[in-house]
Amino acid sequence: DGGITQSPKYLFRKEGQNVTLSCEQNLNHDAMYWYRQDPGQGLRLIYYSQIVNDFQKGDIAEGYSVSREKKESFPLTVTSAQKNPTAFYLCASSIDLRILNEQFFGPGTRLTVL
Amino acid sequence: AQKVTQAQTEISVVEKEDVTLDCVYETRDTTYYLFWYKQPPSGELVFLIRRNSFDEQNEISGRYSWNFQKSTSSFNFTITASQVVDSAVYFCALSAYTSGGSYIPTFGRGTSLIVHP
Numbered sequence: 001d002g003g004i005t006q007s008p009k010y011l012f013r014k015e016g017q018n019v020t021l022s023c024e025q026n027l028n029h030d031a032m033y034w035y036r037q038d039p040g041q042g043l044r045l046i047y048y049s050q051i052v053n054d055f056q057k058g059d060i061a062e063g064y065s066v067s068r069e070k071k072e073s074f075p076l077t078v079t080s081a082q083k084n085p086t087a088f089y090l091c092a093s094s095i096d097l098r099i100l101n102e103q104f105f106g107p108g109t110r111l112t113v114l
Numbered sequence: 115a116q117k118v119t120q121a122q123t124e125i126s127v128v129e130k131e132d133v134t135l136d137c138v139y140e141t142r143d144t145t146y147y148l149f150w151y152k153q154p155p156s157g158e159l160v161f162l163i164r165r166n167s168f169d170e171q172n173e174i175s176g177r178y179s180w181n182f183q184k185s186t187s188s189f190n191f192t193i194t195a196s197q198v199v200d201s202a203v204y205f206c207a208l209s210a211y212t213s214g215g216s217y218i219p220t221f222g223r224g225t226s227l228i229v230h231p
Contacts, residue, residue: 040123040223041223042205042221042222042223042224043205043221045218048218050216056214058218088157090157090159092159097216097217097218098215098216098217099217100145100146100147100166100209100217101147101164101217102147102149102161102164103159103161103219104161105151105158105159105160106158107156107157107158108157108158110157
């Protein structure tokens with residue numbers, strides 16, 4: 001079955017700790033994205049990537065970092081610099097950023113910082 | 115700049131009622147796509163439909179229908195005879211060309227639909 005997996009589903013961390021959220025896809029998509037969802041805020045773009053070793057900042061990149069060492073994987077690190085990290089994080093992919101097409105989403109990771 | 119407005123934050127209906135979710139968009143591009151996604155309580159967004167800017171035909175899929183009107187920059191979604199399983203957050207999104215040479219979607223804030231039995 002093709003799709004996007006995110007792990008873990010729930011994550012708890014102490015304030016001041018960095019934490020890495022996993023995202024893997026087997027759809028052979030070039031483009032991958034990270035979104036943050038807060039109640040009533042919709043989806044806000046954190047980072048996106050079209051190819052390996054290349055990624056771009058989205059609207060709210062401060063306090064986050066990503067890597068794209070493999071086409072299938074796009075992990076997101078929430079650093080201690082992120083002021084309010086508690087949120088629901090969604091990873092998505094699409095065929096290619098340069099063409100119009102829909103996105104496919106993972107099940108999300110709910111991060112709670114205590 | 116692109117913008118998507120879903121003015122309805124939450125809609126509550128009783129099963130079997132029809133309900134329309136509104137979506138208004140802004141873009142200066144002539145080529146773009148509009149999308150609707152459903153987010154059930156499990157959290158994963160599910161793609162429902164896409165419509166390109168050159169196709170204003172309405173679409174019907176079972177109990178779902180979409181009305182695209184360029185004249186009013188709207189792409190509304192109607193659920194006929196709603197069911198409890200339709201309870202979810204629904205997102206409208208717009209994808210148009212950016213100066214960086216890519217199509218990055220812009221999402222509305224979502225409309226939470228609650229269908230009571």
